[in-house]
Structure formats: structure tokens, C-alpha cells
Amino acid sequence: MTQILIALFIISMTILIYLGMNYLYNYFPSPFLVPMMTTGIVLILLLISFHVSYDTYLIGGKWINSLLGPAVVALAYPLYNQRQILRKNIKPIMAGVGIGAFTGMASGALLSFLFGLNKVMILSMMPKSITAPVAMEVSSELGGIPAITVVFVLIAGLIGAIFGPILLKLFHIKSSIGKGIALGSASHALGTSKASEYGELSFSMSSVSMALTAIIGAIVGSLIPLFF
Amino acid sequence: MNILRILAQIAILFAFSFIGGLLHTYLHIPLPGSIIGLILLFLALCANVFSVKWINQGAGFLLAFLPFLFIPTLIGVINYPELLSNKGFLLLIVVVISTIITIGAAGRASQYSENKSKRRQEEK
Numbered sequence: 001m002t003q004i005l006i007a008l009f010i011i012s013m014t015i016l017i018y019l020g021m022n023y024l025y026n027y028f029p030s031p032f033l034v035p036m037m038t039t040g041i042v043l044i045l046l047l048i049s050f051h052v053s054y055d056t057y058l059i060g061g062k063w064i065n066s067l068l069g070p071a072v073v074a075l076a077y078p079l080y081n082q083r084q085i086l087r088k089n090i091k092p093i094m095a096g097v098g099i100g101a102f103t104g105m106a107s108g109a110l111l112s113f114l115f116g117l118n119k120v121m122i123l124s125m126m127p128k129s130i131t132a133p134v135a136m137e138v139s140s141e142l143g144g145i146p147a148i149t150v151v152f153v154l155i156a157g158l159i160g161a162i163f164g165p166i167l168l169k170l171f172h173i174k175s176s177i178g179k180g181i182a183l184g185s186a187s188h189a190l191g192t193s194k195a196s197e198y199g200e201l202s203f204s205m206s207s208v209s210m211a212l213t214a215i216i217g218a219i220v221g222s223l224i225p226l227f228f
Numbered sequence: 229m230n231i232l233r234i235l236a237q238i239a240i241l242f243a244f245s246f247i248g249g250l251l252h253t254y255l256h257i258p259l260p261g262s263i264i265g266l267i268l269l270f271l272a273l274c275a276n277v278f279s280v281k282w283i284n285q286g287a288g289f290l291l292a293f294l295p296f297l298f299i300p301t302l303i304g305v306i307n308y309p310e311l312l313s314n315k316g317f318l319l320l321i322v323v324v325i326s327t328i329i330t331i332g333a334a335g336r337a338s339q340y341s342e343n344k345s346k347r348r349q350e351e352k
Contacts, residue, residue, distance in 0.1 A: 018296050036295035040302040047306060054306050061300030067290065068297050069245030070238055072262035074287035076269035080280060091345055096338025103333040107326040115318045128323055129330055132298045137260035147304025148311065152323050154302070159327045167328060173335035177342050182335030186327050189294065209334070215263060222258035 003059060010060025017042050031161045034190065037154060068133045072214075075131070079211040085204050092177050097209050100185030101216040104129030108152075120144060126224075128152035130217040131188040131210055138221035153188065160187020164194045180205025185213045230285070237286025244269050 021035040021042070047057060079086070086093060108125040117125075124144030127135040132153045139149035160183050168179055179198050183191030184206030195206035248268065249261030257264060272278035290297075305311060311319070 014299060015296075018299065034295075036299060036302065039296075039299055043299065043303050044306050047303070054304060057303060058300065061303070064297060064300050067238070069249070069262040069265070070241035070286075071290040071294055071297055072260075073241045073244045073248070073265040073269055074283070074290045076266045076273065077280070077283060077287035078291070079266075079270055080273040083274065089342070092338040092342040095341035096334045099337040100330055100334025104326065104330040107329045108322060111322040111326055112319070115322060117315070117318060117322070121315075121319060125319070125322060125326075129327070131294075132301075133294070134260070134263065136298065136301055137262065141258075141260065145304075145308070146301055148308060150298055150302045151305055151311065152319070155320065155323045156327045159324055160331065163328075164331065167331050168335065171332040171335055173332075173339055175339050175342055178335045178339035181338040182331045185334040186330035211266075215267065218259050218263040222260075 006056070007060040007063060010057060011063055013046075014039070014043065014060070014064065031158050031190070034154075034158065034161075037158075068136070072133045072137075075211045075214060078207050082204050082208045085201075086208050089177060089205070093181060093205070093208060093212065096178070096181035097185050097212045097216060100181070100209070101129070101213050101220065104156075104186060104213075105217065105220060121148070124148040125152055127217055127221060128156045129186050129188065129213060131214050134214040134218055138218055142221055142224060157187045157190030160191030161194045164191060176201040177205050181209045184209030188213070234285050234289050237283050238290065239286075240283055241265075241269075241286055241290065 018035060018039045021033075021038040024038070025033050025035050043057075046052075047054070105126045108128055109122050112122040112125045120143070123142040124139055124146075126142060126144070127138040127149055130138060130153070132150050135149050135153045136146040139146045164183050164187065168182060171182075173179055173182055176198055180192075180195045180202035183195040183202075187194070188210045192203065192206040192210055196203040244265035245262045246265075248259075248263065248265030251257050251264050252259065252261040269278070269283070273280055310316065
């Protein structure tokens with residue numbers, strides 16, 4: 001009984017803080033106030049100041065976690081809605097997403113290796129360009145730490161959202177299709193919201209790229225253990 | 229009732245994820261169960277054996293609150309205070325450089341392929 005009360009309390013606190021942070025973000029839509037990050041920071045500070053362990057938080061948190069599976073399945077919905085655009089532009093999409101997914105994983109792993117980081121960190125780094133619910137799954141299958149992967153995913157998203165426009169100029173990516181695919185396959189949902197500023201086509205391309213990067217990333221992730 | 233419909237549709241998405249999990253375990257498909265569920269749902273929608281009306285509201289709801297769903301996992305970093313050290317700084321640099329390279333590679337590759345197929349169409 002107390003377990004259920006603790007769970008309900010934790011879930012309601014998480015929802016309330018998230019709604020509050022969402023409200024704040026609507027007033028000040030800066031990438032530094034992305035609700036997921038601010039909610040995480042507030043909750044971590046609360047847990048530390050009241051000496052609550054992560055295991056205790058998970059009594060409620062695991063109920064929220066249980067919605068992650070259906071949320072990944074739900075990505076089929078935008079993919080289906082965009083199926084005509086997907087079919088029409090299949091070549092640039094597959095070229096961009098394929099190379100993007102490979103570059104994202106390989107460069108993350110290679111740089112971590114060159115910087116002398118340990119194996120667990122390298123494995124946690126690899127799925128960072130994939131949308132968080134899938135990245136967590138891939139990370140744990142590879143033998144990484146999902147919590148750390150989520151932090152990397154968040155940072156990768158913020159870079160796309162903050163520096164995306166400068167980077168696109170720097171790399172001379174001018175087409176709407178290219179902009180959308182670049183942001184969607186490197187910076188998932190946060191990149192996609194930036195891509196929406198370049199118009200409907202960029203937005204569609206970006207959301208399709210995000211869903212496809214998740215699928216390709218999961219496939220590549222499942223193949224990696226076969227080689228090492 | 230709208231809420232009931234959303235809940236029922238989330239239950240359907242749950243079922244896809246669950247079936248994906250079973251396929252993962254018993255057929256030894258190496259993909260995560262939820263990804264298998266995603267692919268199954270996409271194929272079912274494309275083959276018209278499944279109507280998009282059966283999942284659109286539930287899917288829309290979950291995707292709207294997607295960032296909320298990974299907060300419990302994100303908070304798990306509380307057990308890794310070493311991320312605030314020099315090592316954490318190195319990791320940050322890796323994420324930054326790798327993301328910049330990825331944006332460049334994905335964008336250039338798609339733009340190249342797009343221009344190539346455009347040129348081919350013009351030649352015809």
C-alpha cells in the first residue's frame with residue numbers, strides 16, 4: 001500500500017514539475033530551457049536535498065518507463081503519414097540517413113576511443129544521434145549505460161537546435177530536403193523542431209529521418225556485438 | 229470519450245510492443261522488441277490490414293509527451309557523479325564534434341543524391 005502511495009506521489013511530482021517547466025519554456029522558448037533538461041535538473045536537486053535514492057524514485061519512475069515501448073511503436077504513425085514523401089524522395093533520404101546513422105555511431109565511438117575513454121562510455125556514446133527511447137534500448141543491448149546515453153542524446157539534440165543553422169551554412173547544405181535530413185538524423189526530435197523553421201518539407205524530411213535513424217541505428221546496434 | 233479512446237489506443241500500441249518483445253525472445257530477432265513492434269505496425273498500416281484511426285490519437289498523445297517519458301532514465305545520472313569531472317568534459321567534446329560531423333555528412337550525402345537524381349531527370 002505504501003509502495004503505491006509513494007509511486008503515485010513520485011509520478012504526480014514528476015508530472016507537475018514537467019508541466020511547470022513546459023509552461024516556462026512556452027514563455028521563454030530557449031534551447032537552454034528545454035523542459036526535459038530543466039525537469040531533470042530540478043528533480044535531481046530535489047532528490048539530493050531530501051536524500052532520496054534513485055531506487056526509491058524508480059518506484060514511481062518505472063511506471064513512466066513502461067510507456068516507452070508503446071511510444072517507440074507510435075513512431076510508426078508519423079512515418080506512415082509521411083509515406084508518400086518517403087517514397088518520392090527515397091534516394092536522398094536513404095543516402096542521408098544511412099550515412100548519417102553510420103557517421104554518428106562510428107565518429108562517436110572513434111573519438112571516444114582516441115580520447116582514451118573506457119569501453120562502457122564508448123558503448124554509451126554510440127547511439128547518441130538516435131531518439132532517446134530507442135537510444136536507451138540500443139545502449140543497454142550494447143552494454144552501455146542508458147542514463148548516460150540519454151544525457152548524450154540530449155546534448156546532441158541541443159547542438160542541432162542551437163548551432164544547426166550555422167552548421168548548415170558552413171557545410172553548404174542549401175536544399176530543404178538536405179537541411180531536414182541533416183538535422184533529423186543527427187539531432188532527432190530537437191533537430192526536427194529546428195527543421196520546422198525551414199518549412200513543411202524540411203520538417204517532414206526531418207521527422208522521417210528521425211524515425212528511420214532509430215530503425216537503422218537499432219539494426220546496426222544489434223549487429224555490432226557480432227563483430228566484437 | 230476521448231480519454232478512454234486514447235487509453236485504448238495506447239493499449240493497442242502496448243500490444244505491438246509486447247508482440248515485438250515475444251518475437252525478440254522466442255525467434256531470437258536481435259532488434260529491441262519495441263522496434264520490431266514499430267516495423268510491424270508500419271507494415272500493417274501500409275498493407276491496409278490496420279486502420280490508422282485505431283492508433284492515431286494514442287500515438288499522437290505519446291509522441292506529444294515523449295520528452296516526459298525519458299525523465300526517469302535521465303535522472304539515473306545521479307548515480308554517475310564522475311560525469312561532472314574532466315572525463316565528463318571529454319565526453320561533451322566528443323558529442324559536440326561527432327554531432328557536427330554527422331550533420332555535415334547526412335546533409336551533404338542527401339543533397340548530393342538529390343542533385344544527382346535531379347540532373348538525371350533533366351537529361352531525359
